[in-house]
Amino acid sequence: MKLRYAVPAGVLVSSILFAGCGQAGTADQQPAATPKDTGATTQTTTPAATAPNFDQAVAAYRTYATEQCDTFVKKTEEFTNAVKAGELDKAKALYAPARMYYERIEPIAEALGDLDPNIDARDGDVEAADWRGFHRIEKTLWEENTTKGLDEFSDRLLSDAKLLRAKVETVNIDASLMVTGAVELLNEVSTSKVTGEEERYSHTDLYDFAANVEGAQKIYDILKTDLNQKDAALEKQIGERFTALQQELAPFKDGEGYVSYTKLKPEEIKKLSQNLDALAEPLSQMGKLLGV
Numbered sequence: 125m126k127l128r129y130a131v132p133a134g135v136l137v138s139s140i141l142f143a144g145c146g147q148a149g150t151a152d153q154q155p156a157a158t159p160k161d162t163g164a165t166t167q168t169t170t171p172a173a174t175a176p177n178f179d180q181a182v183a184a185y186r187t188y189a190t191e192q193c194d195t196f197v198k199k200t201e202e203f204t205n206a207v208k209a210g211e212l213d214k215a216k217a218l219y220a221p222a223r224m225y226y227e228r229i230e231p232i233a234e235a236l237g238d239l240d241p242n243i244d245a246r247d248g249d250v251e252a253a254d255w256r257g258f259h260r261i262e263k264t265l266w267e268e269n270t271t272k273g274l275d276e277f278s279d280r281l282l283s284d285a286k287l288l289r290a291k292v293e294t295v296n297i298d299a300s301l302m303v304t305g306a307v308e309l310l311n312e313v314s315t316s317k318v319t320g321e322e323e324r325y326s327h328t329d330l331y332d333f334a335a336n337v338e339g340a341q342k343i344y345d346i347l348k349t350d351l352n353q354k355d356a357a358l359e360k361q362i363g364e365r366f367t368a369l370q371q372e373l374a375p376f377k378d379g380e381g382y383v384s385y386t387k388l389k390p391e392e393i394k395k396l397s398q399n400l401d402a403l404a405e406p407l408s409q410m411g412k413l414l415g416v
Contacts, residue, residue, distance in 0.1 A: 178299035178414075181346050186297055188342055189229045193289040196225035200285040204278035207261060207271045216265055220328035220381060223258055226285075227335035228342070229292075230312065231305030236291050242284045246322070256280050259325075266325035299347070303411035306343040309336040310404045318397050320385050330382035333396075334373055341366050344407070347414065354413040358406055365403040372399050 199222035206215040226233070226243065233240040241250050243257045260277050264270060316322040317333040344351075344362055352359040372395060376383050388396075 178350070181299060181302070181350070182297050184346050185302055185343065186292070189232050189292050192225045192229045193292045196222065197285045197289050199225060200282055204282045207265070207274050207278045210271050212265065212269065212271050215271060216326070219258070219262060219265065219326060220323070220331040224331050224335035227332050228339035230336070230339065231301060231308055232292055232295060232297070233288055235295055235301065236288065239284060239288055239291070243281065243288070246324070257284065262323065262325050299414065300411070302343045302347065303414065306340040306410070307404060307408050309340040310400060310407065312336050313400055314397070314404070318393060318400065323385065327385045328382070329385040330373070330376055334382065337366070337369060337373070340407070344410070347410065350414055351410055358409060358413065361406045362403070362410070365399070365406065369399045369403055372396050
């Protein structure tokens with residue numbers, strides 16, 4: 125979900141810097157040739173700037189989003205089947221891994237109306253009567269320690285996941301959505317994941333944290349060749365800061381997943397937040413340099 129809470133100053137700057145990403149970038153133009161004086165009025169035109177072509181990058185990102193959606197539907201079905209079968213421990217184990225496939229491509233869902241709140245709203249984000257999705261199920265699984273009463277929520281969650289998959293192939297994706305989406309994913313981490321507020325019952329925030337970072341890094345990986353041609357130093361800086369953030373996350377791995385967020389010390393959370401802000405600042409410059 126977007127901007128559920130106040131954005132920390134460091135990352136808010138990133139969003140402000142990105143406000144101009146929808147404007148066309150400045151391209152080199154050759155001045156129109158001066159016509160010879162023939163006594164007749166000659167109309168001259170200035171060649172239009174050639175907009176960068178990101179068709180290949182957009183196609184690559186759509187392929188990535190589609191692949192994530194395919195697995196998201198599969199993992200969500202496994203999760204909801206466990207809930208409906210009353211397999212509490214299995215449902216808890218499948219919850220966070222299924223969400224990672226969604227969290228990597230959340231900017232796509234946010235472009236599709238109510239799909240994001242239907243899938244990912246937390247208690248208080250929407251009217252109580254409308255609350256459904258992962259976090260509605262999460263609350264019952266961990267706070268009440270039961271799967272009872274969750275069949276309808278499970279069916280609707282799987283239906284929403286399938287709807288997301290159906291729409292991902294036709295949703296309008298452009299380079300602007302990609303570059304703003306990369307920063308929004310980091311903002312998601314700053315506003316809810318690093319604070320421990322996203323997964324308030326299961327404390328599986330590090331799964332979401334890692335998935336958001338991975339989703340942003342995928343966008344950077346797709347666009348970095350174009351960025352390198354514009355500003356090699358900035359491209360290198362962004363790459364190095366992604367690496368630094370991943371290295372900070374690595375010690376908290378637990379098998380294929382991550383430890384409970386409750387196990388992190390305040391200084392460890394602070395270090396993660398600092399590395400996150402250090403990445404968000406240069407990443408926010410990517411859109412303007414690419415002219416999107």
